Amino acid sequence: MDLKRRTFIGGAGAALGLATLPRIAMAELKLGNASLVTLSDGHLTLPASFIFGPMPEVELAPILADYGLTDQPLTPECNLTLYRDGTNTVLFDAGSGATFMPTAGTLLDSLDAAGVAPEDITHVVFTHAHPDHLWGVLDDFDDPLFANAAHLMGRGEWHYWWDPDTVDRIGPERAAFAVGAKRRMEAIEDATDFFDDGDEILPGIAAVLTPGHTPGHMSFEIRNGSDAVFVSGDAISNHHVAFARPSWESGSxxxxALAAQTRSALLDRLASDGTTLFGFHLPDGGIGMVEKAGDGYRFVPA
Incomplete structure (x- = not known):
């Protein structure tokens, strides 16, 4: 799709116009008078076993072959969603910042490409508190980057990472996640409000509890009349096995077990409703549709 083309997608997204932007600000979609754009924060570099470790090796092999995957490191995109309705400028998640992975942390460049400064952000809404979604909330001086923004996090997710026992319970491979989350949450505590499953956190934006990836993981349905999009965070964390075999447990x-139940139900809902999906780690900017494919599903980039 080139810069001058504008396409339209069917089903519940029939009124949603989609056009590409420069790669650093990946793709834009219209929802009534509002717009959503995915902004690249670079990509992660993960060992294949981080996701595939618990999966049945023999059954997994042909799926990996279908997607051209091997035992080499995975490099999933990091796509943040920016929503603008003329009143609110809402950023879903805050990216990795400069200290998590050298391949991530490009959000400021993407915001600049989209013509948005950090001080323009009115709300930062978190899906969950893993490093690639939270650690970018602070600048290089450990001050809040989005100084004018209200910060919104699900109540259960906040309490989980705020709990001093979490660092001991989460396991040694994720202990640094807990320490890093607590430090950043302390810095934004006074600017943070909480919400619960089903709350309308802003006009037209409803929170949907999608637990398992983390205990309090939240996704968001953004609706304008009969049109809607779904910001899924990491409830659907890849475009291959998560779609082909959503009931399989993932090491990420x-x-x-709970994440697999959540993922299966969510994919069934999105495929049935024809709702446009914004996925944090999905390819081609993360915007697309969910289609049934045999016993599973497939991601169709918009």
Missing amino acids: DQDM
């Missing part, structure tokens, strides 16, 4: 999820 903290509660693997």
Whole structure:
């Protein structure tokens, strides 16, 4: 799709116009008078076993072959969603910042490409508190980067990471996640409000509890009349096995069984409703549709 083309997607997204932006600000979509754009924060570099470790090796092999995947490190995109309705400028998640991975942390460049300064952000809404979603909330001087913004996090997610026992319970491979989350949450505590499952956190934006990846993981339905989009965070964390075999447990999820239940139900809902999906780690800017494919599903980039 080139810069001058504008396409329209069917189903519930029939009124949603989609056009590409420069790669650093990945793709833009219209929802009534509002717009949503995905902003690249670079990509992660993960060992394949981080996701595939718990999966049945023999059954996994043909799926990996279908997607051209091997045992080499995975490099999933990091796509933040920016929503603007003329009153509010809402950033879903804050990216990795400069200290998590050298391949991530490009959000400021993406914001600049989209013509948005950090001080323009009115709300930062978190899906969850893993490093690639939270650590970018502070600048290089450990001050809040989005100084004018209200910060919104699900009540259960906040309490989980705020709990001093979490660092001991989460396991040694994720202990640094807990320490890093607590430090950043302390810095934004006075600017943070909480919400619960089903709350309308801003006009037209409703919170949807999608637990398992983390205990209090939240997704968001953004609606304008009969049109809607769904910001899924890491409830659907890849475009291959998560779609082809959503019931398989993934090593990237903290509660693997619960995450698989959540993922299966969510993909069924999105495929049935024809709702446009914004996925944090999905390819081609993360915007697309969910389609049934045999016993599973497939991601169709918009």
